[in-house]
Amino acid sequence: MKRKTPLHSTPRRDFIKKASIASLGISIVPRHVLGGVGFTAPSDKLMVAGIGVGGKGESDIKSFADSGLAEIAFLCDVDDRRAATSRARFPKAKYYKDYREMLEKEADKIDAVSVSTPDHAHAVQAMAAMQLGKHVYVQKPLTHDIYEARALTEAADKYKVVTQMGNQGASNNGTRLMSEWYDAGLIGDVTEVYCWTDRPVWPQGIPWPETSSAIPAELDWDLWLNTAPYKEYVDGLVPFNWRGWWDYGTGALGDMGCHLVEVPVRVLNLKYPKNVQCSVGSVYVDEFKRGYFPDSCPPSSHVTMTFPKTDKTSGDITMHWMDGGIQPTRPEELGPNEVFGDGGNGVLIIGTKGKMMCGTYGRNPQLLPTSKTEEAVVPQKYERVPGEAEGHYRQWVEAALAGYGKKEVSSPFSVAGPLTETLLIANLAIRGFDIRKEREDGRYDYPGRYIEMLWDAENMRVTNFEEANQFVRRNYREGWKL
CATH class of the missing domain: 3.30.360 (Dihydrodipicolinate Reductase; domain 2)
Structure with a gap:
């Protein structure tokens, strides 16, 4: 029997407006101000929210954390079974089932979003994050539809965010x-x-x-x-x-x-x-x-x-x-x-x-x-990417910390979208x-x-x-x- 969910029957009102205002409070302090070479202060870490944190999403966010430059701050998954390992690995990360609720409530605490869900959900989830000014890492294929791929490619440039598709071989x-x-x-x-x-x-x-x-x-x-x-x-x-x-x-x-x-x-x-x-x-x-x-x-x-x-x-x-x-x-x-x-x-x-x-x-x-x-x-x-396929994750984290246009990544949406x-x-x-x-x-x-x-x-x-x-x-x- 179809379960009626008010959250789905009508879009969230003022979602983008409210969260965008909240996101203006983000501030990243360069590590050299807070410590010496090699020191990564908590405020210098990329605060990452994972949407889809089981399977490939689980290994993605682990790779971001393993870079030493990212903190997995929020987890979101529609299936508690799939999320179990990530929740155990990142016990301090707040857990949500609905990505819209997470982005609405936590926008001011999120720097970047990882999307690793079934193909049909990629575009709306990535777009919601980019509209809030969040850097995004999206598993392959970038989208389900051609129109969605073109829309995300254009949005990456419009919102000036660092993007990467999860085709590590790039x-x-x-x-x-x-x-x-x-x-x-x-x-x-x-x-x-x-x-x-x-x-x-x-x-x-x-x-x-x-x-x-x-x-x-x-x-x-x-x-x-x-x-x-x-x-x-x-x-x-x-x-x-x-x-x-x-x-x-x-x-x-x-x-x-x-x-x-x-x-x-x-x-x-x-x-x-x-x-x-x-x-x-x-x-x-x-x-x-x-x-x-x-x-x-x-x-x-x-x-x-x-x-x-x-x-x-x-x-x-x-x-x-x-x-x-x-x-x-x-x-x-x-x-x-x-x-x-x-x-x-x-x-x-x-x-x-x-x-x-x-x-x-x-x-x-x-x-x-x-x-x-x-x-x-x-x-x-x-130029080679240090760590090759495994370095694909750190490359995005470093580019996001540096800011839009400061560092190259292997599969930005300008490349991943047309592909x-x-x-x-x-x-x-x-x-x-x-x-x-x-x-x-x-x-x-x-x-x-x-x-x-x-x-x-x-x-x-x-x-x-x-x-x-x-x-x-x-x-x-x-x-x-x-």
Whole structure:
């Protein structure tokens, strides 16, 4: 039975106004004023509030605290079970279930906010924090919708806050080394890229369960649903399997794309694609029928996008995304027993003079044949991040303490936003594949299948298949807005 929550039926009045006024009282005193070199005074620490503090959120806030420069001051989670470890680790942190209540009451005590919730909640939570002038760290993918990604990118600049997306591989050395190889001309001009993953490792390509279940006492289901349409609670959705449902997740692309596609985007300075097409796998239902279930992401897909030339290429670049265990043909330069990518995941970049590959997060970069890797000596061109992936967290904390525009981060929203949009444009093609129109004979046509969708990046819309644009910006549940 749907539980009515007054907090959700009407937006909080004067929320932003009140909290913004309170936030003006924040003051950070430089550490050199209060102590010597290496001394971190309490007032010099970044006061962090975590929204979503179980699972990845738990490890995120722990990493911020481990930097020695941040204090976890507030915790917020809709599920007491998921929050238990973080609450035990940070017993002095005040605990909330509703992030809006936390931000309204504690705005003057918060410097920065970490968001690690299901994809469909990222945008409203991050935006609420940025509107209060709080620095934000948001787990990947940045948002659920294309419109949301563009909105957060613009908001980061408008509110002058330090931002970082949680794709830690953006701070690894591998991508920077591959950029240096490419800039040195070792593989020539790139024309084609492949990215692949063995995800999903959660159920996809299935119908929504017909039987609902009792809501666990520790879980506020209405708060968990956030912007998504109301549905009865079903077992197995929380804490992880929501990724395979379009109402909440963004499939394998959203989960792994930020870790893989980020590599060629950085190496080649790619912007938005100009077209996209796809094919998807289906589920065997019976001996006469294959199943497509539009509520659920497909079990596998192959998406092809074309990017216009950049300052680092001489022409268009074709990018292939493959998931569900599909992989490109092994390059002939790779030995028969050598691992392709990291096995289940990888990136292959093909140039006119050679090829290079890596695994997830840009790890283990290799020139092909791999014997060339040790021979390659190029000057270091790009600054490394101390600690690489683990340093991704400290990097954001230090930048937030320094203030907007004072220190660089690896995945600010100015970079993470367009990257996320690219992945979600690929998802437009996947979702468009299942749009159907009923014919006079009672059967269905699927006009979004087997076409190339043309993308207008400036206006965020498909120009030749209007039905797909419904997924650019979804309708939020009543009482929620960006």
